[in-house]
Amino acid sequence: MWHELILDAHSIYRLFIGIVIISAHLTLTKKQSLTHFNSIDFIGNFILGGIIGGIIYNQSVSTFSYVVLLLATLGMIRLFNFIASRFMPARQIVKGKAVTIINHGQFVIDSLDDASSNFDIINFTEELRSRGIFSVEDVEFAQYGSNGSLTVVKKGDGSLSYVLVSKGQVVQDQLEASGQSEEWLTRELEQQGIKLEDIFFAELEGREKIYIVMNDLTTHTFTFSLESSEKGGE
Incomplete structure (x- = not known):
């Protein structure tokens, strides 16, 4: 019984360490909302979750090695994000590319024909209705940003x-x-x-x-x- 309690206390201690390290990372990088995450952050979070879940009960891995692995993973996430922020081609791979749907009141055919854009006209019109726009004819400009958000400018509302x-x-x-x-x-x-x-x-x-x-x-x-x-x- 005492042995099991010691193991549970040790696992809780490791879990506490993991939460503190990841919380500090999110605070320092100012990424405390899902809207701030990119594909590197999401992948990194899956890896961090796997490390924490797989090691906190594994007594064969020392706490020091566990902490080093967490810090190394966070370091790699920071490195990849730094590269993406400094080099525009890498940024488009990591964060995606903005897709213009309507420009100057006209549909952009290249965007509609691009299979990678996964454009759905039904979803698009539903998003317009949620913004109080009930006709595509009233749209001057519409673009899906790299984070998936839709930017819309109505005709007569000025230029973007x-x-x-x-x-x-x-x-x-x-x-x-x-x-x-x-x-x-x-x-x-x-x-x-x-x-x-x-x-x-x-x-x-x-x-x-x-x-x-x-x-x-x-x-x-x-x-x-x-x-x-x-x-x-x-």
């Missing part, structure tokens, strides 16, 4: 902004959704004497204005001719 650059890297799906090209963006930046690698954040506001925050936190705002941009994209 697009993130063109993040930490010196072109956000390709947002650039495509804006209807512009990377060649156009490069040309506009060159005309302003701005280097891509010096940009912390660049946003296209509407269709004729770009707002830029540099790495040194200085800002630039400039407009461009919509006609010239369309000619440049031809």
